[in-house]
Amino acid sequence: MIQILGKPECPFCWKVRLALSEAALPHQSSAIDPATPEGREILAHHSPQGTVPVMVDGEVTLWESSIMVEYVADLKGPGIELRPGNAGDHARARSTQYYSDRIVGPSLRAVVFEKRNKHENEWNAERIRESTNGWLGCQDHLEKVLDGRDFFAGDGFSIAECALIPRFGLAERYGVGVTTKFPSLVRWFAAMKARPSYAATLPETFPKPGMPDAETTTEKPRFRGMVPPT
Ligand SMILES: N[C@@H](CCC(=O)N[C@@H](CS)C(=O)NCC(=O)O)C(=O)O
Numbered sequence: 116m117i118q119i120l121g122k123p124e125c126p127f128c129w130k131v132r133l134a135l136s137e138a139a140l141p142h143q144s145s146a147i148d149p150a151t152p153e154g155r156e157i158l159a160h161h162s163p164q165g166t167v168p169v170m171v172d173g174e175v176t177l178w179e180s181s182i183m184v185e186y187v188a189d190l191k192g193p194g195i196e197l198r199p200g201n202a203g204d205h206a207r208a209r210s211t212q213y214y215s216d217r218i219v220g221p222s223l224r225a226v227v228f229e230k231r232n233k234h235e236n237e238w239n240a241e242r243i244r245e246s247t248n249g250w251l252g253c254q255d256h257l258e259k260v261l262d263g264r265d266f267f268a269g270d271g272f273s274i275a276e277c278a279l280i281p282r283f284g285l286a287e288r289y290g291v292g293v294t295t296k297f298p299s300l301v302r303w304f305a306a307m308k309a310r311p312s313y314a315a316t317l318p319e320t321f322p323k324p325g326m327p328d329a330e331t332t333t334e335k336p337r338f339r340g341m342v343p344p345t
Contacts, residue, residue: 119170205268208268221249
């Protein structure tokens with residue numbers, strides 16, 4: 116079975132979980148913290164960049180999420196929507212993933228890090244304001260790219276969705292969800308959240324739909340079975 120080493124709220128890990136879930140490929144996720152000596156030691160066996168996610172599938176070890184989602188599409192073969200068949204749509208899907216990883220992620224980072232790691236009294240309002248503005252700029256761009264369509268590239272759910280959904284999920288979780296100024300994005304995100312893959316891959320630290328907000332609970336996140344280093 117495919118193994119994923121990751122951190123619960125890591126958007127790159129969530130991206131890969133979404134691809135696996137949409138492709139209906141059985142997999143097992145294990146928690147690892149690259150910031151700890153134990154985590155670094157395990158990662159040193161698998162990843163030259165020392166980051167999560169890491170994917171292990173038998174003899175195949177991958178350490179870059181954008182390669183992992185392409186690998187998942189390859190495993191499923193033709194017919195799966197993850198990678199659009201048309202060259203232009205495939206390039207658009209990959210460009211959107213690139214934009215999500217390289218532009219949306221860094222823009223949103225300060226909001227997530229301030230609110231996740233600190234008590235409200237210690238939040239740096241200026242960092243949050245700047246980050247929120249950056250995220251608004253990203254939404255403005257993405258609204259134009261989506262342009263009223265159901266998906267970012269081609270006619271179906273692709274690696275573009277895998278990359279973007281976690282960013283929108285994290286934004287919503289930390290109080291800067293998509294704004295009504297961007298109707299295409301509002302409709303798209305609502306449709307993505309309604310897919311079974313969203314509930315199946317939601318970080319375990321997030322409140323389950325219909326449950327009280329996790330920020331108000333003290334329960335520690337639980338993780339599925341551990342993968343030993345090879
Ligand atoms: N380009 C990498 C980026 C992965 C990445 O930055 N992962 C973060 C977690 S979200 C990480 O492992 N950071 C090191 C750390 O947390 O110490 C990928 O897409 O796989």
